[in-house]
Amino acid sequence: MKLLRSFAAKVVGHTLRLFARFITAVRADWQGIEPVPRQRVYYANHTSNGDMPMIWAVLPPALRRTVRPVAAADYWLANPVRAFVGPEVFNCVLVDRRPEVNDKPMDKILEALDEGSSLIIFPEGNRNMTDDPLLPFKAGLYNMGLARPEIDLVPTWVANLNTIMPKGEVIPLPLICTVTFGAPVHVRDGESKDDFLKRAATALSDLRPDVEQPKTAAVTS
Amino acid sequence: MNSTVNMTSATSDLLLLFFGVIAILMALTILGEVLRARQRIEPNNPVLETYMTRVHSWWGIVLLVGVALMTGRLAVIILFLFASFAALREFLTLTTKAQADHKSLALAFFAVLPLQYLFIWMDWEGLFTVFIPVYAFLLLPIVSALRGDANRYLIRVAETQWALMISVFCLSHVPALMTLSFNGIDDRSVLLIGFLVLVVQFGDLLEYFFGRRIGKTKIAPGLSPKTWEGLACGVGSAILIGALLNWITPFGVFGAMAMAGIASLVGMFGNLVFAAIKRDRGVKDWSHLIPGQGGFVDQLDSVIFAAPIFYHLTRYFWGS
Numbered sequence: 001m002k003l004l005r006s007f008a009a010k011v012v013g014h015t016l017r018l019f020a021r022f023i024t025a026v027r028a029d030w031q032g033i034e035p036v037p038r039q040r041v042y043y044a045n046h047t048s049n050g051d052m053p054m055i056w057a058v059l060p061p062a063l064r065r066t067v068r069p070v071a072a073a074d075y076w077l078a079n080p081v082r083a084f085v086g087p088e089v090f091n092c093v094l095v096d097r098r099p100e101v102n103d104k105p106m107d108k109i110l111e112a113l114d115e116g117s118s119l120i121i122f123p124e125g126n127r128n129m130t131d132d133p134l135l136p137f138k139a140g141l142y143n144m145g146l147a148r149p150e151i152d153l154v155p156t157w158v159a160n161l162n163t164i165m166p167k168g169e170v171i172p173l174p175l176i177c178t179v180t181f182g183a184p185v186h187v188r189d190g191e192s193k194d195d196f197l198k199r200a201a202t203a204l205s206d207l208r209p210d211v212e213q214p215k216t217a218a219v220t221s
Numbered sequence: 222m223n224s225t226v227n228m229t230s231a232t233s234d235l236l237l238l239f240f241g242v243i244a245i246l247m248a249l250t251i252l253g254e255v256l257r258a259r260q261r262i263e264p265n266n267p268v269l270e271t272y273m274t275r276v277h278s279w280w281g282i283v284l285l286v287g288v289a290l291m292t293g294r295l296a297v298i299i300l301f302l303f304a305s306f307a308a309l310r311e312f313l314t315l316t317t318k319a320q321a322d323h324k325s326l327a328l329a330f331f332a333v334l335p336l337q338y339l340f341i342w343m344d345w346e347g348l349f350t351v352f353i354p355v356y357a358f359l360l361l362p363i364v365s366a367l368r369g370d371a372n373r374y375l376i377r378v379a380e381t382q383w384a385l386m387i388s389v390f391c392l393s394h395v396p397a398l399m400t401l402s403f404n405g406i407d408d409r410s411v412l413l414i415g416f417l418v419l420v421v422q423f424g425d426l427l428e429y430f431f432g433r434r435i436g437k438t439k440i441a442p443g444l445s446p447k448t449w450e451g452l453a454c455g456v457g458s459a460i461l462i463g464a465l466l467n468w469i470t471p472f473g474v475f476g477a478m479a480m481a482g483i484a485s486l487v488g489m490f491g492n493l494v495f496a497a498i499k500r501d502r503g504v505k506d507w508s509h510l511i512p513g514q515g516g517f518v519d520q521l522d523s524v525i526f527a528a529p530i531f532y533h534l535t536r537y538f539w540g541s
Binding site (some may be wrong): 025027123160163168169171174178 | 311
């Protein structure tokens, strides 16, 4: 039974990957790092539920096998299908966002890092519905960088997904999605939490492709 | 009896054309391999590597199109349907849009595009020539307007319509050539696709080659390295190729030369139009889907521009 489930998880994973490739022609742009197996925390912007599967889909197989997305337990355990896809297909590290639960998300994250896994996290905490490129980051990224300073924190920009699948729409648009990986950041000696989070956010928003930047003065020139 | 004879000759002409192109590709591949072997002292010459990637992509394209043409109408229509899908995806990735356009963009992809190819498959000329310029043109902006977002509205709907005209309407005129018939013979029309694609693409290739060699006067310096000298040589070569290929067309020698020249010329200026769009959007290529050549639109731009004009001229002067 266990074997059957893990086989089913592989099949579902491949199907999702092919689907992502066919619909969005998703492509990785390795700007700041090489696609080599190395322990990393990929931290990404979050505009759509499709963000995590896209990053997962563009990673080469050797990297994909060791990467674990950090995701909300309340979302992924909401029904049996998600409870299969989240933990078994994507191998998620499920954390509980509810404040009343005495379950420290950071402990689970550090545990996964100490097992040698790479992680995908969304430091904004929620999907960004504003016109700003990023919401303020939560402290988690800083705490990870402080606790495990040797691990690369890699800014990862997912472009176009907010138009492919905006919140509230049912049909995804088949537009081209690009996932850009930037140069890794680390917490510097004595760097304050706010300074680091600001620097990490800038490193991420700098990866936005030009076409996504708001056009100013285009008409007046 | 008569139609059997015609079909056989169309098929054998198609095979002859296909193997002719394969022979040219083999020559180009061998040329590249010889150059690569001679340059072993200085490996990874970027120009040579680009050339080889392009030749490899060309193998893929020629095999796909060749097999589709030999399989028949439906295969050609499905092939171009997917090409249109890829082109529309590249185009709409770069256009201005808002969430208010989500439904009209979904309709463009999942209704307008398949319907256009369905009408071509049904041979419904009265509809496929006006469906996008009239019906999609009027109806999609209504769908966008219903969501009540006026911010950059005209830019949004105009760019969406441009994307549909280029990627679906114009490109679909390549398989639409199969709906034409000449003096009651319609199965030779598939050869016209081979003729159009070959004269336009080889014209482009030679324009690039001669432009590099002898090009001096730039046509549009801000946009593209294209030169008048390269353009003249490219169109001249296309005319020659058209003359050589006249046996697969209903045009006759001089007709084939004229059609090849017009198609190639329009295609080259089309290339310039696409260069302007790319420059406007700050991208070098439309996407990265075809190794060495950028996106589908990069590969198809001149054919996209030439196809509707080639279709209508053919229909007006030789159609029956």
